[in-house]
Every structure is written in structure tokens, then in C-alpha cells.
Amino acid sequence: MTGPARLPEAATAFGVYLHWPFCAAKCPYCDFNSHVRHAPPDQMRFTAAFAREIRHFAALTPGRTVTSVFLGGGTPSLMEPATVAALLDAVAGAWVVAPDAEITLEANPSSVEAGRFRSYRAAGVNRVSLGVQSLRDPALKALGRLHDAADARRAIALARGTFPRLSFDLIYARPGQEPADWADELETAIGLAADHLSLYQLTIEPGTAFGALHAAGRLSVPDPDAAADLYTLTQEITARHGLPAYEISNHAAPGAESRHNLTYWRYQDYVGIGPGAHGRFTLEGAKRASAAERLPERWLALVEAAGCGAAVSDPLSAEETADEMLLMGLRLAEGIEPARYAALRGRALSSNRVDGLAALGLVETTAEGRLRATPSGALVLNRLVAELSVPERAQAPPVKLRAAGSATRGADPVTS
Known part of the structure; x- marks a missing residue:
């Protein structure tokens, strides 16, 4: 793994993670806390609950200055712009937000609209992370994605024209993927990218549709040696194009690293708000962990009853x-x-x-x-x-x- 010898590190970094758990469809490889509902969720009710839980964690972390906010999921780009604006307003009302805070929103190409993106930008979002996953139509179909390669290209172009910063994800080490095919796809992606890419190897997780297929012998992925070769190839290509790995799966031009994710990897403080969100923050001089109820409706009931849907640990050892x-x-x-x-x-x-x-x-x-x-x-x-x-x-x-x-x-x- 190569990269800058040292990245700027703010000892006072403090992140806020907001988890919107709803998706239009569940991808077969995904083990994230994401949920599909036949009826759209009541966004106003969930917004009120998010604001209440934000106030709860703000009371535990007084005086902190927020250096990054990350709206993850699920599919946050299914939120109405007014919902995103209300969540960011709630954060700003609970803590001081740094003038240069990084505000990231995850989006899927299938839910990208020009007007919606402009409204997210007006609400304060200054960085978008697109779940592209592949630039090949057969691979997107196999991965259960709702968009095609043309949708992905349109979403990338729209994001580049709307937000100051952009990243997008690709998944490699897919079934049957050859090094030459991945190299060509990655070169294409670098040509479309701004200054950040997240490149993940496909993993077979228990409890997913891919996990069941793999256990039944109906899905095969590259063996460990082949996957390692693909990883090495990824490092070589990205470094050659000025996007070295600053983290195992994340590549950026110098200065374009994800500040919010650096907060995790540098083991600095962040709070997690929303169904299934986790946090690590300092309370009474000791690091604590928080973990929220995963089921959205159960989390909502807990917050409405008690102000918080998460449990906070005793001091970590x-x-x-x-x-x-x-x-x-x-x-x-x-x-x-x-x-x-x-x-x-x-x-x-x-x-x-x-x-x-x-x-x-x-x-x-x-x-x-x-x-x-x-x-x-x-x-x-x-x-x-x-x-x-x-x-x-x-x-x-x-x-x-x-x-x-x-x-x-x-x-x-x-x-x-």
C-alpha cells in the first residue's frame, strides 16, 4: 500500500454519521443495515426522531465542533431534499459546525435527479459518494443493481457538475472477472473520476443472497491468490494515475482524502445517529461505544419514547x-x-x-x-x-x- 507519508491530522476531529436505512431494493451482496419497504417511510416522523437523537448525543458531547457529517445508508438519495436540509439544520443546532466541514451524502445512480442534486447542494452537501459498483452492464445485473452503465455515467457527470467533491465506489474480484477486464474497467473509471475512488473486493457475507448461493455451490468468486493479484493490480494502476491508496480500499489525489472516514481510521471521535448506527466518542474522559437498534420502526419507537434508540457502553477497556x-x-x-x-x-x-x-x-x-x-x-x-x-x-x-x-x-x- 502506497500513499502520502503523512496526512494532515486534526486532533479535534469530530464526525457525525446519519444512517438512513431505506433502499429501493436489497443488493444480493449487501449485509449493511438496509431495509426495503412497500410503502414509503414517513420522512417527517423520521426526521423528528433523528433531530431528537441528535440532541441526545449532543448533550453527551458538549462543546465539540463538527468537522464532518456523513449521510449513509441504505440510500440517502431517496430522502427528500427538505429532509436532508432538516437533518443538517438539526446538527448545526446541536453543535458548532466548522466552516469548512465536509458534508457527504451517499447516492445511487438509480435515484439521481438534477433538481434533487441541486437541492442537496443548497442544503449544504459538498461531497457525494456514488454507489456505481461497476461500469459493465452484465456485472451490474449480476450484482442486482437497479441502474445500468449509462445511468452511472450520467450520475457521475451530474455529480461532478453539482458538488465540489465526488467519490464513487466500484466492486471488483467479481465472479469470472479477469485481470485484463478489471484493468480496462478501472482505467475507464479513473478517466471519469474527480479525485477519489473507493475500490472494494466483493465479499460473500453470511445472511445475504450471495451467501446462500455460495453455500449451495452456485456462486464462485476468485480464490485468495487471484483476489490478491487483483488487489495488487489495483494499487499499481491507481498509483500510476495519481490516485494512490491512502487506505486499503480508498484512493485519492493528495488533499482529496475523505475527512470523515479518516476520523474512523484515526480512531477519533464520532457519533452515530439513526437505525443501526454505531459511534465511538469520549465521555467523562473515556472512550465509549454506541450501537443503535437496527430495525427502523423499533428504533423510531425507542426514540419517540425515550429520546434515543442507541445503547452506550461502559468505558472501553x-x-x-x-x-x-x-x-x-x-x-x-x-x-x-x-x-x-x-x-x-x-x-x-x-x-x-x-x-x-x-x-x-x-x-x-x-x-x-x-x-x-x-x-x-x-x-x-x-x-x-x-x-x-x-x-x-x-x-x-x-x-x-x-x-x-x-x-x-x-x-x-x-x-x-
Whole structure:
């Protein structure tokens, strides 16, 4: 994994994640907290509940300045512009919002309209993340998407003409996908992109339609070695075009990184609002976790009755906070500060383990003293974290090159 040696880091970063859980259809690979309803949801009622839960979390985090807001889902672009405006107004009424705050909204090409996009921009959205997933019609059909490649191109062009910043997603390591086909599709995507791409390997998740097909032997995906080769090819092509990976699955021109997602990966504070949303924030000097009720109607009833549909944990332990920071931070090209790990954990990383992994070519120490995964280490990131996080005298699992699923969407810090 390559990228900038060091990205600007604001110690005071504070994000707000708003989860709109409704979709027009459930994609067969998706295990996010998304729900299809035959009747449209009551947006005014849900808006009031979001505002109430926002006020609840604002009371727990007084005096914070919001540096980013992310409207995720589900499909937030199914929201009426007035709903988006009301949610952003509620955030601004509960906290101070930085003048240069990044305000991102996820959108699907099938729900993109010029007037709606202009209204989102007028409401304060300044960055859009499009769920394109593929620029090939057969692949889009196989992935269960409601749009075709022409829709995707129109949505990208419209977003580029409406918002200051744009990113879009693609899924690769799809069934039957050959390296040459992916290279051609990725080159096309880079030609359409602005300055940010999110490129995820397809993962087969339990409980999804693809999971059932895979278990029945009716769906095959590239084996771990082939998937790793596709990952390496992705890094080479994007770096050559000035969009290096700053995180395992995310690529950007310098300065165009997602500030909200960096808040997750740098293990800074954020609150999660809405059905299924998660949060990590500091309360009374200690990091807490929050997790909301996933079913939208149940969450709505809880908020209307008590002001919040989420449970907040007791203070996370030193081991939990340090391990979460390690897991998130090693996804970044900039890596982690070992001193921060030691401060959170109460003990330093094992120098013997670090040296052993460095000898295997899996980690390296930068000139600034940060620890980061090498390109080979990024392929086995989960095993790498397991090796580093165990105490000196404990037995860690052996590290194998090219572990499956190490650079996939399913491993990302999804808050839904």
C-alpha cells in the first residue's frame, strides 16, 4: 500500500454519521443495515426522531465542533431534499459546525435527479459518494443493481457538475472477472473520476443472497491468490494515475482524502445517529461505544419514547481501545503512532514481534517513527493485527501471505 507519508491530522476531529436505512431494493451482496419497504417511510416522523437523537448525543458531547457529517445508508438519495436540509439544520443546532466541514451524502445512480442534486447542494452537501459498483452492464445485473452503465455515467457527470467533491465506489474480484477486464474497467473509471475512488473486493457475507448461493455451490468468486493479484493490480494502476491508496480500499489525489472516514481510521471521535448506527466518542474522559437498534420502526419507537434508540457502553477497556486503534490505523498508508498505542494499552507493542514482521516484509517504520503495513502486509492485515496485539509471551497465530478477505469492503469500518 502506497500513499502520502503523512496526512494532515486534526486532533479535534469530530464526525457525525446519519444512517438512513431505506433502499429501493436489497443488493444480493449487501449485509449493511438496509431495509426495503412497500410503502414509503414517513420522512417527517423520521426526521423528528433523528433531530431528537441528535440532541441526545449532543448533550453527551458538549462543546465539540463538527468537522464532518456523513449521510449513509441504505440510500440517502431517496430522502427528500427538505429532509436532508432538516437533518443538517438539526446538527448545526446541536453543535458548532466548522466552516469548512465536509458534508457527504451517499447516492445511487438509480435515484439521481438534477433538481434533487441541486437541492442537496443548497442544503449544504459538498461531497457525494456514488454507489456505481461497476461500469459493465452484465456485472451490474449480476450484482442486482437497479441502474445500468449509462445511468452511472450520467450520475457521475451530474455529480461532478453539482458538488465540489465526488467519490464513487466500484466492486471488483467479481465472479469470472479477469485481470485484463478489471484493468480496462478501472482505467475507464479513473478517466471519469474527480479525485477519489473507493475500490472494494466483493465479499460473500453470511445472511445475504450471495451467501446462500455460495453455500449451495452456485456462486464462485476468485480464490485468495487471484483476489490478491487483483488487489495488487489495483494499487499499481491507481498509483500510476495519481490516485494512490491512502487506505486499503480508498484512493485519492493528495488533499482529496475523505475527512470523515479518516476520523474512523484515526480512531477519533464520532457519533452515530439513526437505525443501526454505531459511534465511538469520549465521555467523562473515556472512550465509549454506541450501537443503535437496527430495525427502523423499533428504533423510531425507542426514540419517540425515550429520546434515543442507541445503547452506550461502559468505558472501553485499555485493551479494547488500543486494539481498535491498531485495527483502524494499520489500514492507512500513514500507519499508526506506536506511542499512542502504548498510551492507550498501558504497554508498548512488542519490539520482537514488530522486528519479526518487519523481517518478513509485512510492516515498516517510517522516518517519522510511525508503524505501517507494507503492500504485502496489507494483504494479510487481520492476521497482522492479531500478531501485534497479543502480549509478548502469548502465542500468536502464524502469519500467512495472501490471506483471503484482507482488503475487502466487509472489513471496512462500516457504521451501519
